[in-house]
Amino acid sequence: MKALAFFILFFGILFIPKNLFARKGNVLEKKIHFFSSVTEVDTFKLFYNADNLQDTIVFEIISSKGYLIYQEKFPGSALFDYGKPSYMFISDKDWKPKDYFRNAKDSIVKTDSLKIEDDRYLRSRIAGFFDEKRFSRNPIPKLLKENKDNLIVGSYETLLNDPDVIGFSFHLDAEDGRMIAFSRKKNNVVKFWRCC
Numbered sequence: 748m749k750a751l752a753f754f755i756l757f758f759g760i761l762f763i764p765k766n767l768f769a770r771k772g773n774v775l776e777k778k779i780h781f782f783s784s785v786t787e788v789d790t791f792k793l794f795y796n797a798d799n800l801q802d803t804i805v806f807e808i809i810s811s812k813g814y815l816i817y818q819e820k821f822p823g824s825a826l827f828d829y830g831k832p833s834y835m836f837i838s839d840k841d842w843k844p845k846d847y848f849r850n851a852k853d854s855i856v857k858t859d860s861l862k863i864e865d866d867r868y869l870r871s872r873i874a875g876f877f878d879e880k881r882f883s884r885n886p887i888p889k890l891l892k893e894n895k896d897n898l899i900v901g902s903y904e905t906l907l908n909d910p911d912v913i914g915f916s917f918h919l920d921a922e923d924g925r926m927i928a929f930s931r932k933k934n935n936v937v938k939f940w941r942c943c
Contacts, residue, residue: 772797778877783929787811800869817936825919826872832864886914903939905930
């Protein structure tokens with residue numbers, strides 16, 4: 748009987764995927780801010796894997812009453828834009844792989860250094876995700892004057908006559924800027940603006 752238990756335990760450990768034992772370095776960025784109400788604050792959360800910044804990131808907004816009012820999942824790589832260090836480096840018109848990589852060891856060192864810079868850039872984007880400048884009170888009138896073509900028809904109208912609307916803007920990928928707000932008419936979060 749002991750031999751059977753040992754056999755099962757041995758092969759069980761051997762065939763269990765390694766990532767089952769791996770503990771992800773999950774990290775939480777958090778900000779308290781007025782959003783769905785101007786009298787009670789909501790909690791903005793960003794969950795990400797510190798061990799792999801390009802892994803899935805979860806963005807959530809929790810109301811003051813504890814309800815999940817918004818959630819979006821996206822790959823960490825979506826936080827890259829045209830400012831990605833390795834992209835800027837290799838898109839330089841004078842860059843030539845044969846001049847840059849002298850040998851295999853040199854290639855590994857330089858590739859690792861570009862990855863370090865990319866990770867540093869992602870960390871800065873994550874740290875700035877909830878900057879105060881991303882929140883704007885009653886943004887619709889200004890957007891109607893300056894960027895009317897980028898307003899999403901069917902969404903922004905629900906926010907028009909509400910001077911207490913608080914918009915939150917964020918940017919994914921190179922050309923996916925968006926702004927969301929809580930619509931009291933629809934009683935949920937709406938994406939009402941998108942741009943490059």
